[in-house]
Amino acid sequence: SRWSNVIGTGGYLPATIRTNDDISATVDTSDSWIYERTGIKSRRIAGPDETSSSMAEIAARQALDMAGIDANEIDLIVVATGTPDRVYPSTACLLQERLGIKHCVAFDVQAACSGSVFALSIADQYIKTGFCRTVLVVGSEVCSRIVDWTDRGTCILFGDGAGAVLLAASDQPGILSTHIHSDGGYEDLLYCPNPQVAAAAKQDEPGYISMRGNEVFKVAVNTLGRIVDETLEANDLRQSDIDWLVPHQANTRIIAATAKKLGMDMDQVILTLETQGNTSSASCLLAFNEGVRDGRIKKGQMVLMEAFGAGFTWGSALIKY
Numbered sequence: 478s479r480w481s482n483v484i485g486t487g488g489y490l491p492a493t494i495r496t497n498d499d500i501s502a503t504v505d506t507s508d509s510w511i512y513e514r515t516g517i518k519s520r521r522i523a524g525p526d527e528t529s530s531s532m533a534e535i536a537a538r539q540a541l542d543m544a545g546i547d548a549n550e551i552d553l554i555v556v557a558t559g560t561p562d563r564v565y566p567s568t569a570c571l572l573q574e575r576l577g578i579k580h581c582v583a584f585d586v587q588a589a590c591s592g593s594v595f596a597l598s599i600a601d602q603y604i605k606t607g608f609c610r611t612v613l614v615v616g617s618e619v620c621s622r623i624v625d626w627t628d629r630g631t632c633i634l635f636g637d638g639a640g641a642v643l644l645a646a647s648d649q650p651g652i653l654s655t656h657i658h659s660d661g662g663y664e665d666l667l668y669c670p671n672p673q674v675a676a677a678a679k680q681d682e683p684g685y686i687s688m689r690g691n692e693v694f695k696v697a698v699n700t701l702g703r704i705v706d707e708t709l710e711a712n713d714l715r716q717s718d719i720d721w722l723v724p725h726q727a728n729t730r731i732i733a734a735t736a737k738k739l740g741m742d743m744d745q746v747i748l749t750l751e752t753q754g755n756t757s758s759a760s761c762l763l764a765f766n767e768g769v770r771d772g773r774i775k776k777g778q779m780v781l782m783e784a785f786g787a788g789f790t791w792g793s794a795l796i797k798y
């Protein structure tokens with residue numbers, strides 16, 4: 478049979494660091510409150526000239542270098558982002574041009590914080606069916622530009638960055654399964670308006686993330702527990718077969734609950750939250766890249782990636798690296 482193998486990974490974080498103390502200087506919060514409730518100490522903020530496509534390019538080039546292939550070998554680019562440079566062209570098309578690729582398919586996926594897992598799932602289907610051989614998957618976000626920096630309930634959480642994975646068709650096992658789900662019944666708990674469209678429709682809404690954090694938290698913990706069961710059952714695996722958990726980085730307490738469900742110690746979890754915050758659709762791919770590049774995730778090991786986000790959307794990918 479035909480599988481998708483990971484042949485390269487990449488990541489990019491903007492240079493500017495915004496600490497909890499920096500945020501405490503302008504809104505009523507504190508480093509200890511933020512760290513205890515979320516696990517976050519600082520996050521990166523994109524510079525004025527940086528965009529989702531510019532950060533995606535850097536992450537993508539790293540993945541290409543690791544794989545040792547030319548950009549023109551890519552058949553398909555899938556970019557997950559909630560903060561596209563433009564409504565259109567898609568960020569994937571802008572990335573295609575930046576990479577100098579003339580002939581490939583490129584499109585964006587919008588699944589909020591689950592975007593990376595949705596994009597991986599799409600890429601895997603296109604490879605398995607034989608439609609594509611080499612697929613670039615990128616999650617890239619400038620969350621800092623859709624965050625209300627006066628709302629202490631959300632501004633403490635998010636950060637900017639880009640992660641990339643390059644997949645290639647192989648007769649050896651790679652991505653073993655992906656599982657993705659959506660339930661559109663939770664718009665009120667977590668949403669971000671499109672300010673231009675809202676203004677034209679005379680809806681008086683600022684273009685910022687709005688979240689009822691505590692309610693999102695509870696649904697996230699329960700849902701991620703179920704996706705872990707679904708993934709293990711589909712592959713006839715036990716908890717102990719998983720070497721690494723690569724979770725979406727929203728909150729340490731949510732991640733710890735998922736690790737516990739898997740009977741895993743926190744040292745089997747790739748955590749980037751402390752210095753990156755929640756980078757939405759970039760977070761799983763950034764964490765995966767970090768684990769691969771620092772040598773923790775080794776060839777042949779079993780990686781469970783999972784994410785939860787607005788929609789609600791949620792999903793997992795089981796990857797034999």
Ligand code: ACO
Binds near residue numbers: 755
């Ligand atoms: N500093 C100090 N106090 C705060 C802050 C802050 N930054 N934020 C909220 N508070 C206060 C609240 O006003 C509230 O005060 P009150 O009791 O006087 O009303 C109190 O702290 C408790 O507020 P909660 O919202 O209940 O706090 P909670 O423990 O739930 O933590 C948090 C909030 C960190 C946002 C948490 O709920 C969370 O992480 N939620 C999940 C987020 C998530 O996973 N989102 C999904 C992915 S994001 C995406 O898809 C775009």
